[in-house]
Amino acid sequence: MSKKQKYIRFRFSCFMLFLFCVMVLSGCANVRITDPARTATEQFLLSEAAVKAVDLLSFESLHGRTVFLDANNFSPAEKDFVLSEFRARLLLSGVSVSAKKGDAEIVVEVRSGGVGIDRYEALFGIPSFATPTALTNTVTLVTPEIAITKKIRQIGFASVSYVAYWADTGEIVASSGPAVGKSNREDWWLFGFGPNTIGDIPPVDYKTD
Secondary structure (H helix, E strand, O other): OOHHHHHHHHHHHHHHHHHHHHHHHHOOOOOOOOOOOOOHHHHHHHHHHHHHHHHOOOOHHHOOOEEEEEOOOOOOOOHHHHHHHHHHHHHHOOOEEEOOHHHOOEEEEEEEEEEEEEEEEEEEEEOOOEEEOOOOOOEEEEOOOEEEEEEEEEEEEEEEEEEEEEOOOOOEEEEEEEEEEEEEEEEEEEOOEEEEEEEOOHHHHOOOO
């Protein structure tokens, strides 16, 4: 074996040893990734819509009064946040909130027509689809999506209203609503590049480097 062949073999052996070390070292690292049941986008869309809905309500006739907040007829999934926002607006409007119904002058009954998200998606291109086998009818091939342009729009809606009545007589004092708040996020792709995002919720402001 010539010196040149020995040198080539030596360099090849060093290269293989380097690859082996890289594989071993890279195999030692492990990153644990967890995904919550609900995305930040979903939660921000609903909460932003709720904030805007409550902002539309008027509490002028309750100023200086002590009220009890009755939420027995309020059932959306975002109940806790919406009611907290509602209570905060009452307090900021000069209304005292009592923890006990018996200590309140007025009962404020809160209700909602709905709190949720509508999603719209448009694709100009070839959508992804699965091809089953003829014998087992199981999916064997999933084709990639080929999008020339693609847009996903999500709109959050929250409806809030209330009626207030005297705790002792049951006579109405005031009512307001339904007030409907909206929030939105729109993601779009052009020739596979994206997403480019616009909207009015905090995740839209986040940009990766």
